Amino acid sequence: MTTQHTQKPIPVPDEASAPFFDGAKHGKLMMQRCKDCGAWHHPVRIYCDDCLSPHLAWQQASGKGEVYNFALMHYVYHPAWANEVPYNLTVVKLEEGPVMETNLVDCKNSDIKIGMPVEVAFVKLSDDVTVPKFRPAKKR
Amino acid sequence: MTMKGKAAICGLGITAMGKVYGKSATQFAIESIDLALKDAGLPKDELDGLLVYMGNSTGGSNDYSSVFIQNQMGLRGLRLFSYMDGMGSTASSMVQYAALAVANGMANYVACVFADAPLRDSKVSAGASFGGGKRPTPPGILGMKLHNGYFGANTWYALAMQRHAHLYGTTSQQLGAIAVSQRQWAMKNPMAQMRSPITVADHQASRFVVEPLHLLDCCLVSNGGVAVIVTTAERARALRPPPAYIWGMGQAHRGDNTRAMPGDFIESPGARSKDTAFRMAGVTVEDVDVAQIYDCYTITVLIALEDYGFCGKGEGGAFVADGKLGPGGSLPTNTGGGELSGYYMRGHTPLSEAVIQARGQGGERQVKDHNVVLVTGNGGWMQHHATLVLSPLAK
Ligand SMILES: [Zn+2]
Numbered sequence: 001m002t003t004q005h006t007q008k009p010i011p012v013p014d015e016a017s018a019p020f021f022d023g024a025k026h027g028k029l030m031m032q033r034c035k036d037c038g039a040w041h042h043p044v045r046i047y048c049d050d051c052l053s054p055h056l057a058w059q060q061a062s063g064k065g066e067v068y069n070f071a072l073m074h075y076v077y078h079p080a081w082a083n084e085v086p087y088n089l090t091v092v093k094l095e096e097g098p099v100m101e102t103n104l105v106d107c108k109n110s111d112i113k114i115g116m117p118v119e120v121a122f123v124k125l126s127d128d129v130t131v132p133k134f135r136p137a138k139k140r
Numbered sequence: 141m142t143m144k145g146k147a148a149i150c151g152l153g154i155t156a157m158g159k160v161y162g163k164s165a166t167q168f169a170i171e172s173i174d175l176a177l178k179d180a181g182l183p184k185d186e187l188d189g190l191l192v193y194m195g196n197s198t199g200g201s202n203d204y205s206s207v208f209i210q211n212q213m214g215l216r217g218l219r220l221f222s223y224m225d226g227m228g229s230t231a232s233s234m235v236q237y238a239a240l241a242v243a244n245g246m247a248n249y250v251a252c253v254f255a256d257a258p259l260r261d262s263k264v265s266a267g268a269s270f271g272g273g274k275r276p277t278p279p280g281i282l283g284m285k286l287h288n289g290y291f292g293a294n295t296w297y298a299l300a301m302q303r304h305a306h307l308y309g310t311t312s313q314q315l316g317a318i319a320v321s322q323r324q325w326a327m328k329n330p331m332a333q334m335r336s337p338i339t340v341a342d343h344q345a346s347r348f349v350v351e352p353l354h355l356l357d358c359c360l361v362s363n364g365g366v367a368v369i370v371t372t373a374e375r376a377r378a379l380r381p382p383p384a385y386i387w388g389m390g391q392a393h394r395g396d397n398t399r400a401m402p403g404d405f406i407e408s409p410g411a412r413s414k415d416t417a418f419r420m421a422g423v424t425v426e427d428v429d430v431a432q433i434y435d436c437y438t439i440t441v442l443i444a445l446e447d448y449g450f451c452g453k454g455e456g457g458a459f460v461a462d463g464k465l466g467p468g469g470s471l472p473t474n475t476g477g478g479e480l481s482g483y484y485m486r487g488h489t490p491l492s493e494a495v496i497q498a499r500g501q502g503g504e505r506q507v508k509d510h511n512v513v514l515v516t517g518n519g520g521w522m523q524h525h526a527t528l529v530l531s532p533l534a535k
Contacts, residue, residue, distance in 0.1 A: 017281050
């Protein structure tokens with residue numbers, strides 16, 4: 001078997017998402033924010049869906065949020081996940097409002113609870129691509 | 141002017157369903173239209189409207205299935221023609237546009253068809269047919285979603301179950317009651333794919349696909365095609381089959397939420413769609429005799445029952461747990477087995493069974509009182525919704 005079939009697909013940054021992936025490489029969670037009404041957006045969009053403004057600027061988000069919802073994937077859709085099931089699919093509600101479809105790292109499946117505070121954790125996939133995931137927030 | 145009773149379904153065609161190999165989706169589509177024409181007793185040259193929706197096995201609107209079907213069938217006199225896609229809401233929406241067209245003289249007989257052939261051979265599992273595990277990585281942030289292991293619709297409905305349980309205490313056993321009720325109906329339907337009895341314990345023992353979603357919470361995968369023909373009430377009365385009159389029609393499309401909003405995961409736009417359709421039909425939920433509720437998953441049924449007001453939001457679990465959706469229950473629902481146990485033709489599954497029940501042709505599973513038959517369509521992750529109210533009575 002070749003590695004091509006056993007590797008998880010790695011995201012390919014495009015022009016629109018470059019600021020997001022560049023930010024992740026430098027440990028920053030970047031999101032678009034509407035210059036006219038202040039709404040935050042994720043994923044990348046062309047117009048603010050609140051006010052229809054096309055003036056969206058990239059800005060660093062707090063990286064803080066909470067588990068909005070989660071499920072555990074048991075089915076192996078792709079051989080790269082064969083040894084990982086069941087793995088978590090976690091929807092994080094960010095402080096800024098947008099939700100991210102992500103995974104929790106450094107957290108057992110049985111410890112995931114809706115409402116638990118989480119913070120961004122960056123995972124380097126290659127020299128070119130780092131992605132944000134989330135982990136339980138450190139107690140302060 | 142109200143549309144109530146102005147149009148009717150006069151023809152229904154259902155091909156062989158399930159693990160039927162060797163035919164393409166377009167072949168199933170043509171076969172089902174042919175069956176619907178024969179059911180109505182119409183020559184194909186009378187057909188002057190064609191609305192097409194195809195499943196994942198084709199390229200969607202990009203592969204021009206609608207054009208292929210038209211030309212293979214030699215439909216040279218069409219006055220209404222389109223490919224449509226509102227996912228699971230499409231079937232009911234198609235019938236609505238067809239009804240508006242025939243009521244206003246734009247066409248006389250409009251075929252509304254869905255077909256799919258995702259099962260290529262018995263070696264490919266059903267889940268793999270739809271999950272997209274082998275698809276190329278989409279560019280940008282969508283690729284990150286794939287990297288994170290988000291595959292298929294199962295995830296989204298598992299999230300719906302999780303959040304509903306979190307907010308309202310809904311249990312997996314309660315959802316299992318929906319699967320059991322529908323299997324009981326399927327056992328009475330010769331066309332149903334799954335006809336052996338199941339219990340809630342079987343539901344609980346079925347493997348997790350995406351926890352908390354069990355295998356028996358999920359719809360089937362089917363090869364096949366379904367077509368209905370919509371015409372005016374007058375024309376329908378002149379044909380052999382009893383008309384299934386269209387009393388009410390409505391739609392609601394909320395689109396995606398990319399920011400947290402009230403109702404996320406636990407609410408469809410069904411309430412709004414229902415309001416439009418029930419106002420037109422002059423009915424309330426108390427009047428519904430038979431319900432055909434889009435059931436890609438058990439949770440989809442439960443959420444729709446709440447959104448339509450059969451019970452309050454959060455009360456769906458207790459509402460379904462006593463088996464009232466099954467044979468002999470107070471709200472006969474998905475009486476052919478639905479998408480869970482009958483066959484998965486998206487919105488054409490509830491639509492086809494609604495026509496059968498409205499006509500009184502359900503045989504062993506025919507519901508005695510069937511004057512008000514509800515059909516719902518649910519698209520995507522509950523972004524799209526459409527409602528029909530059908531009746532054997534003109535008014
Ligand atoms: Zn704005």
